[in-house]
Amino acid sequence: MNCTCSKNNTEFYKDFELKNFNTLKISSKADLAFFVKDEAQLCSVFRMYKNAKTLGWGSNTLLSSKGVREPVIITRKMSEISQRCEIMEIEAGASAPKVALEAYNNSLSGFEFLIGIPSTLGGAVAMNAGAHEQTISDKLISVRVYDIKEDKIITLSKDELNFSYRNSLIKQNTDRYALISAKFQLEKRGKEEIKKRMDENTEFRKRVQPSLVMPNLGSVFKNPTLPDGQKLSAGMLVDKCGLKGFHVGNAGVWERHGNFVINYLNCTSSEYLQVLYKMYTSVKEKFNIELECEIMRIGEFSAQEDEIWRVIKKS
Ligand code: EPU
Numbered sequence: 001m002n003c004t005c006s007k008n009n010t011e012f013y014k015d016f017e018l019k020n021f022n023t024l025k026i027s028s029k030a031d032l033a034f035f036v037k038d039e040a041q042l043c044s045v046f047r048m049y050k051n052a053k054t055l056g057w058g059s060n061t062l063l064s065s066k067g068v069r070e071p072v073i074i075t076r077k078m079s080e081i082s083q084r085c086e087i088m089e090i091e092a093g094a095s096a097p098k099v100a101l102e103a104y105n106n107s108l109s110g111f112e113f114l115i116g117i118p119s120t121l122g123g124a125v126a127m128n129a130g131a132h133e134q135t136i137s138d139k140l141i142s143v144r145v146y147d148i149k150e151d152k153i154i155t156l157s158k159d160e161l162n163f164s165y166r167n168s169l170i171k172q173n174t175d176r177y178a179l180i181s182a183k184f185q186l187e188k189r190g191k192e193e194i195k196k197r198m199d200e201n202t203e204f205r206k207r208v209q210p211s212l213v214m215p216n217l218g219s220v221f222k223n224p225t226l227p228d229g230q231k232l233s234a235g236m237l238v239d240k241c242g243l244k245g246f247h248v249g250n251a252g253v254w255e256r257h258g259n260f261v262i263n264y265l266n267c268t269s270s271e272y273l274q275v276l277y278k279m280y281t282s283v284k285e286k287f288n289i290e291l292e293c294e295i296m297r298i299g300e301f302s303a304q305e306d307e308i309w310r311v312i313k314k315s
Pocket residue numbers: 130131132133208209217218219220221222223233234235236237239256257258259
């Protein structure tokens with residue numbers, strides 16, 4: 001059902017199917033879904049529903065097959081990009097590949113890795129997304145966020161955001177901060193050099209990672225660092241456990257890379273989580289290494305799903 005919110009003309013839907021709003025293509029219904037176009041609408045929805053959840057492309061978020069009782073705010077229509085000299089200011093819902101192309105068109109370097117990341121800028125900042133020795137926090141100056149608790153828009157500097165590997169203050173506090181926009185200081189470079197780097201990244205992704213024709217949420221576990229500082233690949237560890245191709249129902253570890261779990265056909269969140277649990281326990285048993293899941297989740301989960309989540313998120 002399509003209706004318009006009387007308060008500020010924000011587009012919203014009841015019983016909204018989110019299957020096309022998460023890259024895993026999980027079927028999950030939101031009781032209420034809002035499509036915000038600007039910060040006024042974003043703040044206004046949060047004023048009505050402090051428990052609302054934001055969703056960009058849903059490329060790192062597991063949605064529950066039982067659905068989402070909290071209102072969902074979809075940010076992808078809030079996507080303005082402005083640029084002055086080497087500074088770009090980008091709204092949360094802008095698509096990461098579009099941001100990479102915009103930077104390239106303006107001969108600005110720093111966003112080449114975003115070309116293949118199926119995410120919004122907001123999701124990339126929250127996750128501190130990275131690839132090929134670049135991360136989103138490298139060039140970040142500050143962000144504007146809506147402080148849900150205090151009901152005000154504030155600016156947070158890069159230092160205040162506590163960025164670390166696939167982590168940030170925003171990811172840790174999604175019930176407190178909703179990203180509005182982020183400001184970056186990029187570097188002037190030749191277009192050919194930028195294009196070459198983007199092409200290499202695209203080629204790597206095509207060769208090593210599944211395309212979204214194989215619905216997935218990107219890497220599911222962080223790469224662990226051992227106490228002696230040695231860095232290992234989670235995919236390699238899962239691979240050595242012989243789990244490539246391991247399935248629970250319609251969810252399974254990709255046959256070509258051990259850190260991607262694919263929805264082969266209408267899988268449920270429970271099947272997906274059971275695959276993650278098997279990966280986690282197998283690596284723990286074989287190598288005595290506790291992997292840490294890097295994805296987030298939204299929705300109403302069963303007791304069994306909660307229990308798995310508690311295990312794979314602790315570290
Ligand atoms: N490997 C195996 N078996 C596997 C998978 C990997 O032996 O099944 C080996 C590879 O041969 C390689 C090493 O493990 O020698 C590392 O694998 P890969 O190059 O695929 O990189 P990764 O560590 O799995 C990381 C990020 C990716 C990012 C790429 C490229 C994490 C968890 N993953 O992948 O980020 O795109 O490097 O920079 O940090 C994401 O976070 O969602 C993501 C896709």
